[in-house]
Amino acid sequence: MSVDVMPARATSLRAVWPAILGLSVVFLVEMLDNSVLNVALPTIARDLHATAADLQWITSGYSLLFGGLMIAFGAIADRFGTRRMMLVGLVLFALANLAVLVVRTPGELIAVRAAIGVTAAMTAPGTMALCFRLFDAENLLMRATGVISSVGLIGLAAGPTLGGLLLQVSSWQTLLVINVPIAVLAIGCIGFGIPADDATNRNRTPLDLLGALLGTATIILALWSATLVVENGWLTAAPALIGAVLSAIGFVVRERTTAHPLIDIALIKRPTVSAGLAYQAALGLGMAALAYSVTLQLQLVWGWSPAEAALGNLPQIVVMLAIGPFVEKIVDRLGAGVAGPLGAAAVVAGLLIYALLGRDSYAWIALALAVAAAGMRVVMIIATVTVMRGLPEDQTSTGAALNDTGQEVASSVGLAVTGTIVAAVLVGSLTDVGTSAAATHSFENAITAATLSLTAVCAALSVWAARRAAS
Known part of the structure; x- marks a missing residue:
């Protein structure tokens, strides 16, 4: 074939x-x-x-x-x-x-x-x-x-x-x-x-098996740690988290010392590549903040059914689909150096709208989802193209994997942060939210604090990425 x-x-x-x-x-x-x-x-x-x-x-x-x-x-x-x-x-x-x-x-x-x-x-x-x-x-x-x-x-x-x-x-x-x-x-x-x-475009260096094992262990343990934190708390997740940190240290040491690294650190340091990866990490955090918080709020606080909550999240998907065909025109008119930061600013604005006004009415939630989704769509496409364009042809598959993995890990970290803050601030249990005024109020405060925290990190990553791309 x-x-x-x-x-x-x-x-x-x-x-x-x-x-x-x-x-x-x-x-x-x-x-x-x-x-x-x-x-x-x-x-x-x-x-x-x-x-x-x-x-x-x-x-x-x-x-x-x-x-x-x-x-x-x-x-x-x-x-x-x-x-x-x-x-x-x-x-x-x-x-x-x-x-x-x-x-x-x-x-x-x-x-x-x-x-x-x-x-x-x-x-x-x-x-x-x-x-x-x-x-x-x-x-x-x-x-x-x-x-x-x-x-x-x-x-x-x-x-x-x-x-x-x-x-x-x-x-x-x-x-x-x-x-x-x-x-x-x-x-x-x-x-x-x-x-x-084309055989001439293949990477001819030996595969760094040890680096592959350490990198895989780091990501799996990091994702598993995030899941355990959300479901059972930090104490249960501690062994997996420690393992992730040790594997990450081993991976970095290995990649810096081996003659044929799995991931060339020098390539990641390229302005276009590092900026794109930072944008993807920011998107992962933003998506996690909205996906986790909005779903819980609609069902636990407002009593929506799972089906109604799923429909309530549709503005995000609809806007992403609607704006997709226009991203190319936006970049043509403004340039990637302007469109990227503007898209990231829209993501931050959407997060702020939800954090500060989302508890008042669904209209604010829908607006927050729409604004953030528009920004995510623009940044997502620009970041992907930026990362891939910054890599040699014999490392594009590794770059694509790094691009996707960065966003997925950031999303898991965002879920863990939100879950941890909710667990720390919540009065009572999640089952009390919606029936107990104290539990409901503490839950809303926790969601606000978690979203604002992730928004700050998302904004910092976006600013760094914009400055890095311009350098």
Whole structure:
């Protein structure tokens, strides 16, 4: 499936539509895969007699391995071939999802979800790396990035609704089996639409296996620590957090001393790359602050149902989708050096609106979600293009993985910070919120304090990124 059907660099999206469709489908599955299964957790618990701990590992096992392995697989893809890694990953991804049909116990489902997480991590770095292989023109790169991410956002928004509808007419296993034909479609589009990897553009340096192990351990332990902090507090999370810190120290020492580092620190220090990564970290914190706080407020304080709360978050997704086609025009008119800081300022403004006025009425929440979403969409696309443009072609998969992992880790840190502040300030328990005036008031104060704290960090990162990009 290595047919060259297009020029090395295309001059329009239409000329490479099979490739764009295939990459969009891959990103769709990544966004859809976790959210679509969440609505089935009660059904899974009944069918498999799963405990609360089992359900936690069914969801977190996927996300931990997916987030933790992306950088390692990105480095492997730069050496093995990005397109080849994508196709192998998609085949294994389809088989892993199909394996759900033989699941009979919670342990077997956890193993299947772990396998899906590993195979998804194999495909994730290639999405943007292969996209950047298609074009030279920056406006086309932004347009293509916008299209691919828009499809993913549709999956993120439609996931719970689609899952609920499928559960009405089919078993919960269908929610994973449906990924198989989607993966087959992606294999066909990418195999037909993207030329075979050029051996001259591969990274020829030896793979730093020790660095890969230390980096993977750092990310997995950091994500796990954040989950434990939110659910059980710092005491339970302490061993995982200590392990994450030790692994991180070991990783940095290894990368600074080895002759062939997994991640070249000198590349990360490039102004465009470091600025883009800082923007992505700011976005991760901002998204975490809104996603966690708004959902809890709508349900616990105002008594909305889960379905109503999901609809209440729609302004964020709708605005992101609506503004996507205009990002290229915004950057053309203002330049990335102006559009990036303006987008980041919109994110900060949205967070401030929610923190200071969100408890008064839903209108303020909707406005906060819309303003922050508009800024996030602009910054997200600019930051991705900036990071990828700042890297040599034989390290684009590693760069794409670093870009995605940075935002995911920052999002987990944001959730941990919010959960910690809520736990420290809350009077009583979360179940008392909405029924006890004291608990409700303390919860609202905690959410305000957490959002303002994350807003300050988000603003600081954005200012640093803007200054770094301008240097």
